[in-house]
Amino acid sequence: MLSQFRGRSTDSKPLSIGVLGVGNIGMVHLKSALAMPGVEVPAAADAVPGNRDRAERAGVDRTYDDYAALLAAEDLDAAVVALPPFLHAEAVERAAEYGIDVFVEKPLARSTEEADRMLEIAERAGIAVGVDHTLRYQPDMVGVKSAYEDGGVGHVPYASIIRLNDGPLGRPPADTAPPSWPLDPNAVGGGSLLELGVHCFDVLEWLFGELEVRDATMGRTLEIPVEDAATVLLRAPETGTTITVHCGSYQWEELPEVNTRLRLEGITGTITNRDHLPKNFYADAARAALENVASRVGGEPTVFGPTFYLRAHYDALADFCEAVRANEEPPVSGLDGRRSLALAETAYDLAAETIAEELEVPEVRP
Numbered sequence: 565m566l567s568q569f570r571g572r573s574t575d576s577k578p579l580s581i582g583v584l585g586v587g588n589i590g591m592v593h594l595k596s597a598l599a600m601p602g603v604e605v606p607a608a609a610d611a612v613p614g615n616r617d618r619a620e621r622a623g624v625d626r627t628y629d630d631y632a633a634l635l636a637a638e639d640l641d642a643a644v645v646a647l648p649p650f651l652h653a654e655a656v657e658r659a660a661e662y663g664i665d666v667f668v669e670k671p672l673a674r675s676t677e678e679a680d681r682m683l684e685i686a687e688r689a690g691i692a693v694g695v696d697h698t699l700r701y702q703p704d705m706v707g708v709k710s711a712y713e714d715g716g717v718g719h720v721p722y723a724s725i726i727r728l729n730d731g732p733l734g735r736p737p738a739d740t741a742p743p744s745w746p747l748d749p750n751a752v753g754g755g756s757l758l759e760l761g762v763h764c765f766d767v768l769e770w771l772f773g774e775l776e777v778r779d780a781t782m783g784r785t786l787e788i789p790v791e792d793a794a795t796v797l798l799r800a801p802e803t804g805t806t807i808t809v810h811c812g813s814y815q816w817e818e819l820p821e822v823n824t825r826l827r828l829e830g831i832t833g834t835i836t837n838r839d840h841l842p843k844n845f846y847a848d849a850a851r852a853a854l855e856n857v858a859s860r861v862g863g864e865p866t867v868f869g870p871t872f873y874l875r876a877h878y879d880a881l882a883d884f885c886e887a888v889r890a891n892e893e894p895p896v897s898g899l900d901g902r903r904s905l906a907l908a909e910t911a912y913d914l915a916a917e918t919i920a921e922e923l924e925v926p927e928v929r930p
Contacts, residue, residue: 578604579885582664583644584631584655586610586619589669589877590646593696596878597644598623603885609634632658640664642692642888644881649674649758650751656682660689667694667884667894671762672901674753676909679902686898694884694894695901699767699824701876701883707840708826709771717830723807725768726825727760731785731792731815738815747788755790757782757911760811762904766896767826768807769903772800775807780911781918785814796911842872 579602583594586608597605608619609631616627628634631651635643635658642665645655652673659666666686672695673679686693699705712720732742745751752758769775776799782791793812800807828835880896887894 578602579889580639580641581605581644581885582634582638582640582642583608583619583624583646584634585644585646585648585651585669586615587612587646589696590615590644591618591622592874592877593644593646593667593669593881594619594624595622596874596881599878600882600885606640607634607638631655635659635662635664642667642885645669648745648751649753650745653678653682656693657685660685660691663689663691665692665694665888667696667881668898668901669696670766670901671753671758671905671908672898673905674751674758676902676905679898679905683898683902692884692888692894693898693901694880694887695896695898696877696880697763697766697896697900697904698873698876698880699763700770700896701879702824702837702872703842704822704837704840705767705826708828708835708837711835711840712771712828712830717828717833717835720803720805720828720830720835722829723768723772723805724825724827724829725764725807725809727764727809727811728816728819728823729756729760729813730819731813732788733786733815736815736817747790749790752790754908754912755782755788755794756792756811756813757794757796757908758905759813761794761796761809761908761911762901763824764809764811765904765907766900768798768800768809769900772805772807773802774903775800775907777907777910777914780915782912782915785812794911794915796907798907 581597581603583590583597583605586594587610594605594608597603605624607626607628608624609628610616610619611629616629619627631647643659645652645666645668647655649671652668656666656668673682683693732746734742765775777796778799779797781795783793785792796809798807798809822838822841824837826837884894
């Protein structure tokens with residue numbers, strides 16, 4: 565099949581990637597790319613001087629305070645867009661001007677309307693768009709999918725997924741103000757549903773096929789402009805499965821060791837992602853935490869390592885790079901990212917139609 569994407573060199577030259585935004589997740593992508601064989605990262609961009617310093621210490625030759633300047637100056641095959649959501653569309657448009665493929669941090673955009681414009685621009689330019697939906701790369705989720713497809717539990721009439729994260733103020737005690745943009749609905753498009761829920765939607769469609777939203781409710785545990793808790797009821801027509809999704813960003817002192825819980829209730833048994841965690845998961849997590857605490861005291865946090873969660877980001881970016889080399893559609897494409905956004909928009913619309921009581925946060929036991 566002929567590819568829609570522009571031709572790539574077939575020689576053995578490394579794939580050249582620029583990283584746009586080297587804050588928290590941007591540094592994960594940067595260090596992932598630096599660790600990959602056959603990939604080079606000549607440049608990174610960030611408006612924050614301290615972030616540029618970190619990128620240089622990590623091994624990047626050149627840094628820019630403006631991502632547009634980087635795209636204009638560097639000869640790149642691809643760019644990682646790890647900027648705040650309100651800059652995603654503009655960054656993709658700039659990359660398209662130079663024929664540069666893009667790997668975009670989730671959510672792809674702030675709305676399906678914005679996503680459609682991005683994908684239209686990308687199609688006209690012949691560039692590939694990948695999205696960093698990483699749950700499907702975690703070994704526990706891969707294990708759930710394998711067990712489900714083996715058919716051992718039969719038909720699955722009901723499933724549930726919960727995804728949690730730190731709240732917008734960080735773990736208590738909150739002694740510094742958070743950045744303003746994550747709490748600005750115009751900058752991010754929404755709260756926990758876009759931050760966490762789109763991951764859930766993506767992995768559920770990966771398991772059950774296309775989803776329909778039946779009901780939703782949003783809540784705020786803090787007095788902030790965006791929701792920090794959301795519950796969505798879904799239906800998978802292809803498999804006849806009813807699914808509940810809950811996502812929340814809470815001010816917990818310590819998050820559970822596993823912050824995503826997936827459970828499939830089959831007619832002859834149950835599958836959970838806990839059953840498919842790597843045997844050394846808890847030891848590795850504890851060791852990584854200690855290493856990062858020590859490095860914060862004496863130097864630079866590790867950020868990337870072959871650990872459970874961060875490895876999924878590495879594998880997602882590596883798959884995108886392989887697709888770029890082969891002139892193929894990325895395995896998690898812009899259309900995948902757009903579908904997750906569409907589900908979130910429907911959930912927001914349904915929640916807005918209901919005059920809801922304050923959301924009761926379900927108990928989640930570690």
